[in-house]
Amino acid sequence: MADPKLSLSAARPTPPSRMKHYFTLxxxxxxxxxxxxxxxxxxxxxVQGFPNMLELLRxxxxxxxxxxxxxxxxxxETIRMALIGTTFGAVLAIPMALLCASxxxxxxxxxxxxxxxxxxxxxxxxxxxxxxxVAIFGLGPVPGILALSVFSLGLIAKLTYEAxxxxxxxxxxxxxxxxxxxxxxIVYSVIPQIQAHFMSFTLYTFxxxxxxxxxxxxxxxxxxxxxxxxxxxxxxxxxxxxxILFTLALVICIDVISMKLREKLL
Amino acid sequence: MTHHRPENAAMIKLxxxxxxxxxxxxGLQQIHLSIDQGEFVAVVGLSGAGKSTLLRAIxxxxxxxxxxxxxxxxxxxxxxxxxxxxxxxxxxxxxxxxNLVKRSSVLRNVLAGRVGHHGTLRTILGLFPKxxxxxxxxxxxxxxxxxxxxxxxxxxxxxxQQRVAIARxxxxxxxxxxxxxxxxSLDPLTTKQVMDDLLHIxxxxxxxxxxxxxxxxLARAYATRIIGLRAGEIVFDGPVEEATDERFTEIxxxxxxxxxxxxxxx
Numbered sequence: 008m009a010d011p012k013l014s015l016s017a018a019r020p021t022p023p024s025r026m027k028h029y030f031t032l033x034x035x036x037x038x039x040x041x042x043x044x045x046x047x048x049x050x051x052x053x054v055q056g057f058p059n060m061l062e063l064l065r066x067x068x069x070x071x072x073x074x075x076x077x078x079x080x081x082x083x084e085t086i087r088m089a090l091i092g093t094t095f096g097a098v099l100a101i102p103m104a105l106l107c108a109s110x111x112x113x114x115x116x117x118x119x120x121x122x123x124x125x126x127x128x129x130x131x132x133x134x135x136x137x138x139x140x141v142a143i144f145g146l147g148p149v150p151g152i153l154a155l156s157v158f159s160l161g162l163i164a165k166l167t168y169e170a171x172x173x174x175x176x177x178x179x180x181x182x183x184x185x186x187x188x189x190x191x192x193i194v195y196s197v198i199p200q201i202q203a204h205f206m207s208f209t210l211y212t213f214x215x216x217x218x219x220x221x222x223x224x225x226x227x228x229x230x231x232x233x234x235x236x237x238x239x240x241x242x243x244x245x246x247x248x249x250x251i252l253f254t255l256a257l258v259i260c261i262d263v264i265s266m267k268l269r270e271k272l273l
Numbered sequence: 274m275t276h277h278r279p280e281n282a283a284m285i286k287l288x289x290x291x292x293x294x295x296x297x298x299x300g301l302q303q304i305h306l307s308i309d310q311g312e313f314v315a316v317v318g319l320s321g322a323g324k325s326t327l328l329r330a331i332x333x334x335x336x337x338x339x340x341x342x343x344x345x346x347x348x349x350x351x352x353x354x355x356x357x358x359x360x361x362x363x364x365x366x367x368x369x370x371x372n373l374v375k376r377s378s379v380l381r382n383v384l385a386g387r388v389g390h391h392g393t394l395r396t397i398l399g400l401f402p403k404x405x406x407x408x409x410x411x412x413x414x415x416x417x418x419x420x421x422x423x424x425x426x427x428x429x430x431x432x433x434q435q436r437v438a439i440a441r442x443x444x445x446x447x448x449x450x451x452x453x454x455x456x457x458s459l460d461p462l463t464t465k466q467v468m469d470d471l472l473h474i475x476x477x478x479x480x481x482x483x484x485x486x487x488x489x490x491l492a493r494a495y496a497t498r499i500i501g502l503r504a505g506e507i508v509f510d511g512p513v514e515e516a517t518d519e520r521f522t523e524i525x526x527x528x529x530x531x532x533x534x535x536x537x538x539x
Contacts, residue, residue, distance in 0.1 A: 177372035181438075184332050185445050186362030186389030187396075194397050195385045199377045 067248035074249045078234050082253060084148055085230035088223070089216035092152045096159020097209045103160060104167035105193065111171065111179075112189075129161040133219050137228035148229030155220060159212045166208040167201065174200045203272045210265040217261050221254050283307040283343075284449065284481045285331060290340035292326055292505070300326040301337065302505040310448075311479045313472065315492035318502035319525070324485040327502065328451045331483070332364040333357065344449070362389035365442030367471075369454040371434040375427035379418065379437050382426050383409040386445035405444070412443035416470050432463030439470055443478075450474070452484040456491070468495050489521060501525075
């Protein structure tokens with residue numbers, strides 16, 4: 008049915024300009040170049056350092072398998088730290104997320120201070136948190152657990168309040184009309200809508216915490232990280248590679264399990 | 274019992290009620306209205322006439338800007354906190370979008386109607402007394418959905434979900450039912466089921482019922498009294514016999530029949 012005359016004569020809209028894309032690309036390249044100059048890094052240095060990298064890799068191989076016996080307790084401690092830290096963080100995240108969500112309270116200003124507090128928490132890196140807690144509580148897994156708790160609180164509360172703001176408001180209205188109070192409204196119309204998401208966020212945070220817990224030992228906050236520091240310091244690279252492989256295996260295992268669980272939940 | 278009140282006291286009484294939205298839109302204008310115990314009132318009018326605003330003013334999901342609304346002699350306009358929740362407990366609401374928690378079971382949705390009758394802690398733990406569970410099953414039996422009690426709400430069809438919402442209001446033991454376009458998203462057959470359920474409840478349990486409808490034929494088939502709204506004002510208030518097509522054409526410039534709306538759309 009196409010009429011050639013019509014399609015040729017009709018004024019077609021001009022396609023949108025591609026200038027914006029080119030401009031973005033140029034801007035990005037300029038930013039990268041400026042960053043490289045600011046940090047005194049150059050491609051040349053990378054090439055020069057390449058043989059050293061190969062040398063290090065060669066020394067790491069073969070991994071010292073027998074070292075497994077030495078690090079197993081520390082690895083278990085890492086898992087325990089992640090488990091406890093995630094749980095504490097998740098429990099604390101529930102009231103925090105409820106107070107941060109702007110759609111659950113009629114008082115308009117309530118969520119502002121709590122969001123500010125949450126942003127403050129999320130600004131501090133977990134390694135720095137661990138260093139602070141080590142300074143307060145001394146060496147060992149306790150400061151590590153506290154650091155992970157605070158980190159988990161920040162992450163889970165952030166993800167949860169964003170999900171809270173996207174829930175269906177209808178059931179809230181229904182519960183209000185039955186004469187329920189604020190807590191009853193939350194329990195009967197909000198929590199059923201959010202609990203699968205919350206569990207999923209918690210599992211995801213646990214995955215991250217396993218990796219984070221593995222390096223907290225660098226600042227003396229317990230777990231496997233301590234052995235990284237020791238073996239690297241003593242140039243025992245075949246032991247370091249053993250720890251890396253072990254950590255990798257563990258992280259993969261936990262990622263797979265947690266991913267399967269999250270698929271089931273949602 | 275309320276035998277100390279005069280027998281002819283109105284169940285719902287609106288005195289000079291006006292509602293102006295923050296953007297200066299007039300939702301309701303000087304509404305005077307008195308509805309007696311056991312009446313089945315249909316509120317009709319075009320979209321935007323203020324039907325929903327009127328209903329939501331009665332249980333104060335919306336605040337009014339002027340006037341007073343009394344529920345069996347008690348002002349809901351001035352009620353706060355516990356007093357407001359107690360008044361709301363006696364007013365069940367049915368919504369166009371059902372407003373069930375889709376992930377929760379049918380039974381839990383119906384029991385949500387009971388939360389206003391119990392303390393916070395008890396309802397959080399889900400410890401409803403046996404009478405409440407019996408009441409919930411009785412309510413489900415009345416809408417013929419007893420076998421669906423343990424199904425998830427989102428497994429049910431639209432008509433079934435709306436009947437679950439009716440069961441929730443029944444479990445609430447409300448003395449008034451407000452239904453906001455309860456059949457707008459349903460097909461003719463399920464419309465009849467839902468409307469029949471509402472009529473039976475009104476006749477057998479003497480629950481005062483106010484229902485918003487945009488279809489005058491449906492209003493005439495079920496209601497005993499019809500209120501016509503236009504631009505937030507009552508332009509008709511009388512028994513079904515007086516709500517003739519002629520009167521409505523006079524008021525609205527056209528009829529409010531479903532077919533005539535379809536003709537306009539066609």
